[in-house]
Amino acid sequence: xxxxxxxxxxxxxxxxxxxxxxxxxxxxxxxxxxxxxxxxxxxxxxxxxxxxxxxxxxxxxxxxxxxxxxxxxxxxxxxxxxxxxxxxxxxxxxxxxxxxxxxxxxxxxxxxxxxxxxxxxxxxxxxxxxxxxxxxxxxxxxxxxxxxxxxxxxxxxxxxxxxxxxxxxxxxxxxxxxxxxxxxxxxxxxxxxxxxxxxxxxxxxxxxxxxxxxxxxxxxxxxxxxxxxxxxxxxxxxxxxxxxxxxxxxxxxxxxxxxxxxxxxxxxxxxxxxxxxxxxxxxxxxxxxxxxxxxxxxxxxxxxxxxxxxxxxxxxxxxxxxxxxxxxxxxxxxxxxxxxxxxxxxxxxxxxxxxxxxxxxxxxxxxxxxxxxxxxxxxxxxxxxxxxxxxxxxxxxxxxxxxxxxxxxxxxxxxxxxxxxxxxxxxxxxxxxxxxxxxxxxx
Amino acid sequence: xxxxxxxxxxxxxxxxxxxxxxxxxxxxxxxxxxxxxxxxxxxxxxxxxxxxxxxxxxxxxxxxxxxxxxxxxxxxxxxxxxxxxxxxxxxxxxxxxxxxxxxxxxxxxxxxxxxxxxxxxxxxxxxxxxxxxxxxxxxxxxxxxxxxxxxxxxxxxxxxxxxxxxxxxxxxxxxxxxxxxxxxxxxxxxxxxxxxxxxxxxxxxxxxxxxxxxxxxxxxxxxxxxxxxxxxxxxxxxxxxxxxxxxxxxxxxxxxxxxxxxxxxxxxxxxxxxxxxxxxxxxxxxxxxxxxxxxxxxxxxxxxx
Numbered sequence: 001x002x003x004x005x006x007x008x009x010x011x012x013x014x015x016x017x018x019x020x021x022x023x024x025x026x027x028x029x030x031x032x033x034x035x036x037x038x039x040x041x042x043x044x045x046x047x048x049x050x051x052x053x054x055x056x057x058x059x060x061x062x063x064x065x066x067x068x069x070x071x072x073x074x075x076x077x078x079x080x081x082x083x084x085x086x087x088x089x090x091x092x093x094x095x096x097x098x099x100x101x102x103x104x105x106x107x108x109x110x111x112x113x114x115x116x117x118x119x120x121x122x123x124x125x126x127x128x129x130x131x132x133x134x135x136x137x138x139x140x141x142x143x144x145x146x147x148x149x150x151x152x153x154x155x156x157x158x159x160x161x162x163x164x165x166x167x168x169x170x171x172x173x174x175x176x177x178x179x180x181x182x183x184x185x186x187x188x189x190x191x192x193x194x195x196x197x198x199x200x201x202x203x204x205x206x207x208x209x210x211x212x213x214x215x216x217x218x219x220x221x222x223x224x225x226x227x228x229x230x231x232x233x234x235x236x237x238x239x240x241x242x243x244x245x246x247x248x249x250x251x252x253x254x255x256x257x258x259x260x261x262x263x264x265x266x267x268x269x270x271x272x273x274x275x276x277x278x279x280x281x282x283x284x285x286x287x288x289x290x291x292x293x294x295x296x297x298x299x300x301x302x303x304x305x306x307x308x309x310x311x312x313x314x315x316x317x318x319x320x321x322x323x324x325x326x327x328x329x330x331x332x333x334x335x336x337x338x339x340x341x342x343x344x345x346x347x348x349x350x351x352x353x354x355x356x357x358x359x360x361x362x363x364x365x366x367x368x369x370x371x372x373x374x375x376x377x378x379x380x381x382x383x384x385x386x387x388x389x390x391x392x393x394x395x396x397x398x399x400x401x402x403x404x405x406x407x408x409x410x411x412x413x414x415x416x417x418x419x420x421x422x423x424x425x426x427x428x429x430x431x432x433x434x435x436x437x438x439x440x441x442x443x
Numbered sequence: 444x445x446x447x448x449x450x451x452x453x454x455x456x457x458x459x460x461x462x463x464x465x466x467x468x469x470x471x472x473x474x475x476x477x478x479x480x481x482x483x484x485x486x487x488x489x490x491x492x493x494x495x496x497x498x499x500x501x502x503x504x505x506x507x508x509x510x511x512x513x514x515x516x517x518x519x520x521x522x523x524x525x526x527x528x529x530x531x532x533x534x535x536x537x538x539x540x541x542x543x544x545x546x547x548x549x550x551x552x553x554x555x556x557x558x559x560x561x562x563x564x565x566x567x568x569x570x571x572x573x574x575x576x577x578x579x580x581x582x583x584x585x586x587x588x589x590x591x592x593x594x595x596x597x598x599x600x601x602x603x604x605x606x607x608x609x610x611x612x613x614x615x616x617x618x619x620x621x622x623x624x625x626x627x628x629x630x631x632x633x634x635x636x637x638x639x640x641x642x643x644x645x646x647x648x649x650x651x652x653x654x655x656x657x658x659x660x661x662x663x664x665x666x667x668x669x670x671x672x673x674x675x676x677x678x679x680x681x682x683x684x685x686x687x688x689x690x691x692x693x694x695x696x697x698x699x700x701x702x703x704x705x706x707x708x709x710x711x712x713x714x715x716x717x718x719x720x721x722x723x724x725x726x727x728x729x730x731x732x733x734x735x736x737x738x739x740x741x742x743x744x745x746x747x748x
Contacts, residue, residue, distance in 0.1 A: 006542050014531065213526035217584070220493045220520040221543040223512070425495070427524070438457055 003222045004230045011205070011234025016241060025242050029249035037257050051095040051123060056081055058101050065134035066098075072126065074098075081114070095119070098127065105135050180390030181363055187313050188359045188386040190243070195320050195352060195382070198239045199328040203341060205231055206332030206424070215424045224421040228333075229413075232325045236318060243317075309389055312398065319405040320382025324348060326409065326416035333423030334431045334439075344431075355380035359387040366391040376401050378408035415440060445507075446471040446595060446626040447492070452501035454487055461487040462498070463650040469628060469643070474621055476641035476658070477630040478730075480738055483647040485630050486523070489597055492628075493520050505595070516545045521588040523599035523630070527572045527580055534568035537587050544591040551590070558586045577604045585613065589620065596620065597628045602636065614640065634731040644730075646737055653741045654733070662727040665736075668701040669726040670710075675719035682710065694721060
């Protein structure tokens with residue numbers, strides 16, 4: 001094995017075997033899945049207890065409107081409301097008292113629900129829905145126009161605006177602007193987090209080697225540049241490992257969870273369901289809100305080029321990381337202690353922070369000048385371009401941006417190597433920017 | 444035969460001369476002392492020999508061939524400021540450093556086993572470095588320096604951090620390595636160990652070599668012609684001045700300085716006529732004295748310039 005290979009292996013294995021790495025890698029997907037699945041799961045739990053509702057209808061006209069069904073039973077009563085207030089008269093299976101005091105079409109607030117426990121929203125909207133429908137029917141009937149109900153029903157319309165993208169050959173692709181944006185933002189944030197956290201790992205790693213003076217021993221065996229590159233590459237592999245483990249684990253866990261939950265979130269099932277439920281037939285098949293939403297997401301995902309995004313994500317991740325990591329390494333080599341690193345890493349963290357803001361604005365205007373220039377400038381392009389990608393950036397722009405990024409990281413690595421070589425052997429000297437510039441010019 | 448030749452090496456750091464025309468030759472199989480006050484340029488010279496930095500001009504020959512970065516395989520370097528990865532296990536770390544020197548896993552394991560047994564530190568193998576004391580860590584560092592059996596060993600202050608027992612053991616190991624044919628460069632401020640270990644030295648001060656040569660010859664040439672005589676009765680002579688004379692346990696100890704040019708033998712013959720001589724010895728200046736006086740002298744010259 002070459003020397004740089006030995007260094008990469010040590011940097012990699014010493015980090016991957018750390019407890020903190022294992023915890024972060026295995027817990028994050030769990031958290032991620034939990035964040036998506038728990039609300040869905042909670043909403044899918046159906047309350048199967050039968051609700052008994054006592055109806056005190058002073059008007060006596062809503063008897064027909066309130067029909068019992070399997071979850072909800074209406075019991076009509078003539079007893080005064082106060083009767084139910086007293087504990088001894090309360091029936092143990094009573095959920096609530098519905099109290100109607102006047103004709104609701106004339107006095108819409110003449111209805112109240114009394115209960116001990118908070119009545120859930122579902123029940124409340126169910127009851128008000130029943131009453132509203134009934135009143136509407138009554139009102140329509142009052143006009144005495146035949147078939148008015150059907151006319152009104154027909155006049156109702158629900159819009160479903162779909163966004164379709166034309167590709168180069170004019171083929172249509174269904175796409176969702178919102179979803180594309182979400183994916184773009186997530187990948188931009190991932191790159192941001194990876195550059196920041198792994199970049200500073202490179203910096204502190206270099207600083208540790210310097211302060212523990214192991215570096216003196218090692219550079220009598222290997223070239224400083226090899227040591228620096230070994231560290232940078234080793235840590236990059238740690239980052240990629242974490243990224244792929246996150247993807248794999250998230251997929252495995254969500255597959256596990258969805259099979260546990262009866263397959264209601266199974267993508268294939270949803271896709272086939274979606275194919276059957278062609279528009280027009282949709283009304284015939286009952287569909288819950290969440291199911292419809294998820295189907296929608298999967299449809300728009302079909303119009304999204306995952307492979308291209310993944311490949312470009314890795315290119316921009318590596319390019320951005322290499323660009324910054326070598327500079328972080330140079331700073332780690334130039335300073336003597338942790339506190340100095342903050343002062344010197346400022347010029348690096350500011351462009352990264354700026355990139356994330358530029359990315360947010362570029363998302364709103366993906367073809368504007370800010371988005372265009374920031375996706376070419378190598379210090380911001382890895383983050384900004386990820387946000388623009390879903391909006392079909394011209395191929396030449398991507399190629400140019402990647403090209404500039406590659407050229408730049410070769411340049412920064414070369415520069416960093418020069419500073420690093422001098423810096424790691426320099427102790428007790430307060431470095432200045434001028435000093436760093438001088439190190440660049442040493443033979 | 445010379446293992447290492449340094450010819451007229453110049454190195455400059457941002458306008459400041461670290462080495463100015465330094466030359467020295469290290470014979471094979473000897474211990475060579477590289478002495479000098481702090482900041483004299485010793486570390487720079489050692490780094491140049493280790494190919495860590497390159498000289499501005501001049502050349503380095505190892506076994507008669509121009510030094511190339513490949514030669515670090517044949518050099519072992521124990522820097523003055525040395526450390527280890529604190530979180531790494533001792534054995535793992537020693538293996539890592541050995542592999543970086545180009546040893547195969549198999550050879551490294553074998554050599555490490557030998558040295559760990561010799562130093563009786565097998566039980567440290569799975570300990571983390573942060574659990575070791577400074578002296579213990581130094582032992583590990585010494586082993587990793589010599590493990591790949593290099594032709595040239597460079598020790599920078601090897602005894603710092605060692606207790607006398609372990610320092611003595613280390614000294615014996617260094618001499619054993621020399622007897623095996625390894626050439627050793629030894630940089631230190633501890634002049635006692637220089638007298639004990641080194642055959643030749645170079646004294647570096649302010650980027651220049653101010654004194655160079657065989658230790659015995661240097662000491663002889665710096666002779667102040669002071670003699671210590673133990674005798675049964677007080678001695679006296681025209682050819683010398685008496686510095687002090689004491690009676691210790693019935694024996695007269697006289698230290699005197701020769702003022703006339705005469706051989707020790709002739710002088711002894713003269714003294715023997717006076718009384719019973721128990722011992723006669725020339726007091727050579729210690730390396731410590733020579734070091735201090737030489738450095739001071741050169742500094743005076745420099746300040747006058």
